[in-house]
Amino acid sequence: MAVTTVDFDDLPAAIRTAIEAKTGPILKAETISAGLNSSLSARIRTVTGAVFLKGLRTGHRWVWTQQREADINPYVTLLAPRLLFHVTADGWDILGFEAIAGHHADYSPGSPDLPKVIDAMRQLGEIPCPDIELRQADQRLAGYVDNPADAELFKGDALLHTDWNNHNVLITDARAHLVDWGWATRGAAWLDPAHWIIWLIAAGHTPANAESQAAALPTWDAAPSPAVDAFAQASSNLWMEIAGSAPDRWTGRMMSASAQWLQHRMGESGSRRQNP
The missing domain is CATH 3.30.200.20 (Phosphorylase Kinase; domain 1)
Structure with a gap:
């Protein structure tokens, strides 16, 4: 609809x-x-x-x-x-x-907005997940993993925003403000940085540079590599479904960004297997 x-x-x-x-x-x-x-x-x-x-x-x-x-x-x-x-x-x-008088976050490489977004994400990671009805990350992504057991890797008790479209982040002189919480979710704490990485790639970052931005967050540092790999695969499948057979400019950009990240993660996974 x-x-x-x-x-x-x-x-x-x-x-x-x-x-x-x-x-x-x-x-x-x-x-x-x-x-x-x-x-x-x-x-x-x-x-x-x-x-x-x-x-x-x-x-x-x-x-x-x-x-x-x-x-x-x-x-x-x-x-x-x-x-x-x-x-x-x-x-x-x-x-x-x-009403917040600010501008939509600029995610492009070198943007002065990036540190404010990272600060906001760090603060979000410190907020206890409230005892209210929320969607579960493993359930939301279960239909997109290649191996059904991989959905278990997304379970957790952290409060997640999950929709890091730059239009959902308003920047003022003081800080970043997060809006549009309708898709708030309970899950593994590293998932919000992972969602953000795809938006960073869509804004012009290389996958490696996008991950280096996320590395400023302690929640990302704690992310198990196999779980991140599974999320990258699920995200690529999800964006392929959203884009469909005739993607518009926006969905095509996100589908391409998620595919780029998946390719990067698969290369990294191969290196880890060869150099344990």
């Missing part, structure tokens, strides 16, 4: 009224086109300030991610914008967050 983008003014009157009951009179609404997982992605201005809205129709297959974000927000406000309200009306489910 595709995500169809709508403007705030096109929402039904009942949900706009429910939002205004939380925010006060809305002076201006601006659609933000960067969102990939939300039908509504907008910044509204009120007499008291700005609010970021994201939402889906209640019948959408991903609407459960809205509740997931609401549930996890109290545990991650050190890194994420604070949730102000969650309303449903007339077939719509809307979250309202404090």
Whole structure:
């Protein structure tokens, strides 16, 4: 089920009224086109300030991610914008967050944003995984491993973001802020750096350089090589499925990046076998 983008003014009157009951009179609404997982992605201005809205129709297959974000927000406000309200009306489910005035992270080689992203990931690694309903990493990836037993390698008790699209990382002068927590997961602590590596390669890093960025994180240092190899294989299979037979520019770039990393990992694995 595709995500169809709508403007705030096109929402039904009942949900706009429910939002205004939380925010006060809305002076201006601006659609933000960067969102990939939300039908509504907008910044509204009120007499008291700005609010970021994201939402889906209640019948959408991903609407459960809205509740997931609401549930996890109290545990991650050190890194994420604070949730102000969650309303449903007339077939719509809307979250309202404090608005962050920042730019999307630049993952390209040499970017000054990279140290801030690493700091945020390090902080995330120090947050205990809350006792709420979360997806399990081994279950999410079970359909993409070549050997079913490999999915066990992804188990763990760490809180993971998992969606390191640079549009989900807002950079301010002070820090990196993580948004879009709908796919938060419980699993092995090294998985978030592993997810990030693919985005780094897509942004122009070589696989070796991308791994050197992740090496600044203690969670990555502790990653067992066979488990990382299995994740690289699963990720390549996943992105091939997402891209399909006619990938667009974005999915094609991610499919290529995951394939590059897998090729790098397979070369490294061969070297490890020859030089134990």
